[in-house]
Each structure stands twice: as structure tokens, then as C-alpha cells.
Amino acid sequence: MNKEVTIIGVPMDFGQTRRGVDMGPSAIRYAGLTDRLEGLGYSIDDEGDLNIKIVNESKETEITTNLKNLKTVAEANDKLGQKVDQVISSNRFPLVLGGDHSIAIGTLAGVSKHYENLGVIWYDAHGDLNTGETSPSGNIHGMSLAVSLGLGHPALTNIGGYSPKVKPENVVIIGARDLDPGEKQLIKEQGIKVYTMHEIDRLGMTTVMSETINYLKERTDGVHLSLDLDGLDPNDAPGVGTPVAGGISYRESHLAMEMLSEANIITSAEFVETNPVLDKYNKTAIAAVALISSLFGDTLL
Structure with a gap:
């Protein structure tokens, strides 16, 4: 893994409605x-947090598109995309800290232009594959993967000046256990590879990660990890906005990160949805740091 790492904080909480994730x-x-x-021997350049500005929104736009805070989210992600692009152009590894999962729109906009066939591991309890037409809430953090596939409002899909950012056959979702009807249909239509909690329980995390790594190695020239802390079980990561019981354990998540580190396929990463307002003694942020450390090569011995 690239030893030159740039940390980018994105204090975004406009992709959903629960305050606090901006402090993640x-x-x-x-x-x-x-x-x-x-x-661990990495050279770290922490560029601090992006300045997220509130853009005046039209209530009419929200009603007609079913997209909350569209202009604000689009502008923030455009800014993030430019920053990530600059980091990669400087031959550094971008490590993005969220913020809600809508920031993946900008991260992928900045990353994907540097690869012909970018792979994405979406480590999450949710698919984030809704559009304005299928979303029950209108929260854009539940649309970020769909947007990156080129599905959704042009103000989001065209960030970075191109679309799509990733092909459906290059995506692997791990840990899904709360999918809306429209997302299930889209997964089947697009042929997206998904390991739900059923597969993780049945196959074990070792098999899931081995299959994921081999699958992406065959078809991609870089792999982005988008890890939502709600992918973990709420007992291990209570400080998230949309917890779903029965998730991936802390130890299973460490194993997943360790296997990705050994495979040496991750070229960019983001860790999102840590909400200290809902947390217990910063437990979720501590878990995030431990998982990041495992991804970057930290071992027990």
C-alpha cells in the first residue's frame, strides 16, 4: 500500500436528517x-476538514425530486471530488473521513478518473442504491452507490464531469441486511454481487473476503473501500445514524481488513457515518481507527 497518505475530513451531515455525523x-x-x-511507518498529511457550506434550497425542488439538500450535497461532493483527484495526482493515498455516506459520491468522482476499471467494496448494512423515485426518505446518503453507477439526478451523477464512476460488475456489497424494494430490484437488474449477512453467516468471513478479493483482482485495476460503520453490529459500533441489528462483528471486520491488507488491492478508502452524539465513550470512532489500522497493515504479532 502507498506509504504516503492524505487524510481528508468531510463534516457532511446533509445527506440524512440526524445531526451529529458532521463531527465524525x-x-x-x-x-x-x-x-x-x-x-505503522506511514507518512501522514492531514489536510483538515473541507468547508461544507449550506446552499439555499428550493422546497419545490425537494418535493419534485424527493431529494433533500440536493444543492448542498452536490456542491460539497464536487469540492471533495476535486480534492481527491488532486491527492491521487500527487501519488498519495486518499483516506476520507465522514460525514454521512453521501460523501462517497465525491470520493468516487475523484478516484474513478484515475482507473479504467475501478472496483468498489461497499461495506455497509445498506445498499445505498435508491434513487429519488425509489427512496422512502429522500435522504441522499441512501443513494450514493446508485449515483456512482450513473443512476439518479444529473446534479449528482455528473459530478466530476463524467458518468458513471463505476460499473455494476465491479461492485461488491458486503454486510447488507436492510434493503428497500427498489434496491433489491436494481441489484437483480444490474447483476451486482452482494454478500448479505446470510452469506456471511453461512460461508464465514474468510470465504466472503477470499471470493471478493479474487473476483475484483480479475477485473479491476484499483479498488476503493467504502466502509460505513453501520455495517458493524450496533453492539460494536453504536454511534451510527441508521443502526441495524444482526451486523458484522468487530472481529469479523478486523479479519476483513487484515485480508484486504494482505491482498494489497486497496488504492483508496473512506470510513463514514460515525456519529459521536449517538456514541458511547467514542466507541465507534475507536473501532474505526482500529479497522483503519488493520487495513493499513497492523497485525497482532
């Missing part, structure tokens, strides 16, 4: 991220 980047830093990575 600070909570993760407070949990000792920089010290852990420097201890």
Missing part, C-alpha cells in the same frame, strides 16, 4: 488515527 472526522482523529498510522 473529529471523533476519529481524537481516537488516535494519525499516531496509529505513523506508528
Whole structure:
């Protein structure tokens, strides 16, 4: 893995309606991220947080599109995409800290232009494959993967000046256990590879990750990891906005990150949806730092 790492904080909480996730980047830093990575021999450049500005929204736009905070989310992701593009152009590894999962729109906009066939591991309890037509809530953090596939409002799909950012056959979703009807239909139509909690329980995380790594190695020239902390079970990561019981365990998640580190296929990453307002003693941010450390090569011995 690239030893030159740039940390980008994105204090975005407009892709959903529960306040507090904008403090996620600070909570993760407070949990000792920089010290852990420097201890592993990485050169860290923490560029701080992007300045997220509120854009005046039209209520009419929200009603007609079923998209909340569309202009604000689009502008923030455009800014993030430019920043990530600059980081990769400088031959550094972008490590993005959220913020809600709508920031994946910008991260992938900045990453994908550097690869012919970018792979994406979507580690999440949710598919984030809704559009304005299928979303029950209108929250854009539940649409970010669909947008990256080129499905959704042009203000989002065209960020970075191109669309799509990723092909459906290059996506693997891991940990899904809360999918809306429209998302299930889209997964079947697009042929997206998904390991639900049923497959994880039945096959075991070792098999799931081995299959994922082999699958993506065959068809991609880079792999982005988008890890939503609600992919973990709420007992291990309580500080998230949309917890879903019966998730991936802390230890299983460590194993997944360790296997990705050994495979050496991850070229960019983001860790999102840490909400310290809902957390217990910063437990979720501490878990995020531990998982990031495992991804970057930290081992027990």
C-alpha cells in the first residue's frame, strides 16, 4: 500500500436528517488515527476538514425530486471530488473521513478518473442504491452507490464531469441486511454481487473476503473501500445514524481488513457515518481507527 497518505475530513451531515455525523472526522482523529498510522511507518498529511457550506434550497425542488439538500450535497461532493483527484495526482493515498455516506459520491468522482476499471467494496448494512423515485426518505446518503453507477439526478451523477464512476460488475456489497424494494430490484437488474449477512453467516468471513478479493483482482485495476460503520453490529459500533441489528462483528471486520491488507488491492478508502452524539465513550470512532489500522497493515504479532 502507498506509504504516503492524505487524510481528508468531510463534516457532511446533509445527506440524512440526524445531526451529529458532521463531527465524525473529529471523533476519529481524537481516537488516535494519525499516531496509529505513523506508528505503522506511514507518512501522514492531514489536510483538515473541507468547508461544507449550506446552499439555499428550493422546497419545490425537494418535493419534485424527493431529494433533500440536493444543492448542498452536490456542491460539497464536487469540492471533495476535486480534492481527491488532486491527492491521487500527487501519488498519495486518499483516506476520507465522514460525514454521512453521501460523501462517497465525491470520493468516487475523484478516484474513478484515475482507473479504467475501478472496483468498489461497499461495506455497509445498506445498499445505498435508491434513487429519488425509489427512496422512502429522500435522504441522499441512501443513494450514493446508485449515483456512482450513473443512476439518479444529473446534479449528482455528473459530478466530476463524467458518468458513471463505476460499473455494476465491479461492485461488491458486503454486510447488507436492510434493503428497500427498489434496491433489491436494481441489484437483480444490474447483476451486482452482494454478500448479505446470510452469506456471511453461512460461508464465514474468510470465504466472503477470499471470493471478493479474487473476483475484483480479475477485473479491476484499483479498488476503493467504502466502509460505513453501520455495517458493524450496533453492539460494536453504536454511534451510527441508521443502526441495524444482526451486523458484522468487530472481529469479523478486523479479519476483513487484515485480508484486504494482505491482498494489497486497496488504492483508496473512506470510513463514514460515525456519529459521536449517538456514541458511547467514542466507541465507534475507536473501532474505526482500529479497522483503519488493520487495513493499513497492523497485525497482532
